Each structure stands twice: as structure tokens, then as C-alpha cells.
Amino acid sequence: MSWLLIAGSLAAVAAAVVVVVALLWPAGGTADAVPSNDSADAGFARDMAIHHQQAVELSFIVRDRTDDEDVRRLAYDVINTQANQRGMLLGWLDAWDLPKSSQEMPMSWMNHDMGSMPGMKGMAGMDYKPHDGSLMPGMATNTEMDQLRKASGKQAAILYLRLLTAHHKGGVAMSQAAAEMAKSDQVRRLARGMVESQEAEMRLMADMLKQRGAA
Incomplete structure (x- = not known):
């Protein structure tokens, strides 16, 4: 399958997730339907909004640091998809009348009862310690962000x-x-849609790295 077909498919899946979720969110509801401030729903919305914001920032940086059109197209898809999802997450917090920030450590909502859940023991985030601007697992550090800003061409793409x-x-x-x-x-x-789309993008990026002679 060509890159354009793959990229188009990923964008279509992401757009479909956004539309479906927006349509299914009820215009009204009872108090019982509103998540609490310390719920996994609220914690995920806050933390993923922050996580997505950095992915968008990384993508804006590389857009201006390389002429690799395939990488630039991927960055464009990430910017659009994750910015839209971030807006949805923050919109839910508004609809729930909950704050968009918390004094709790990032991902603390995952520690409440994850350890006893099937398949969740040892999940990334249980014992993660924020460092150098990396607030959650997978987030780039400030040092890595600076490296990307200084890189160019193929080095920046990889x-x-x-x-x-x-x-x-x-x-x-x-x-x-x-x-x-x-x-x-x-x-x-x-959340399930994010898992499916990001796993697909990881497979795509593994192929792109191989094509550029990188591990």
C-alpha cells in the first residue's frame, strides 16, 4: 500500500473517531452521568490533552526542519488529528464543569486501582517520575526537544x-x-480509537525509519 493511501486511511480513521464521539456525547444528562474530578475520565482528559499538545509541538518543529515530504505529511496529520482530539478532551472538561488542570501528579488517576486490574500491572505510568520536562511516559524531554529544533534534513526527520x-x-x-x-x-x-490509530502510525513509522536506514 502506498504512503498516500496509508496516510489517507489514518486521517480518515482519526476524523471518524472525532465525529462519532462528538455525535454520541449527550447534550444533557443527569448528575450521575458527569465524571468526578478524581475520576479516570477527568484524569485521562487532562493528561492526554497535555500529551497531545507536545505531539503537535514536535510536528510543527519538524515541519520547518526537513524537506522530507513523507515526514511532513505525517506531521500534518498528527497536528490536525491530535489538535482536534485535544480540543474535544478540553471541551469535555468544560461540559463536566471540571478544571483543566490539577494539583495531582500526572497519571495519578492510573494508580488508583490499576495494579489490581487484569493486564494492567506494570503499565507505563505506575512508577514514572517526571524529569527534564517529560511529564509522562513517552514524552520528549526538554533536551530532546532542543535537539529536534537544532537538527535539519534527514537527521531531523529520523x-x-x-x-x-x-x-x-x-x-x-x-x-x-x-x-x-x-x-x-x-x-x-x-481511548480505543487512539490505541488503534497510534498503533497503526507506529507501524508506519517503523517502516519509514527502515527506509531511511535508521533503527
């Missing part, structure tokens, strides 16, 4: 693919947890 692959791995782990823990059907659906 570094972006490596950083985004690691970023997606962390995002998939978080989304898998939300798909298991969230109480809202809409949050679980979006």
Missing part, C-alpha cells in the same frame, strides 16, 4: 520519527488504561 514513536507508545499505554477504567462510554470509545 529524530522526529523516533521521538514520535516513543510518544505514541506512552499515549497507547495511557489510552489502554482509560479504555479499561473510564466510566463514560464516550471516553472509552475515544
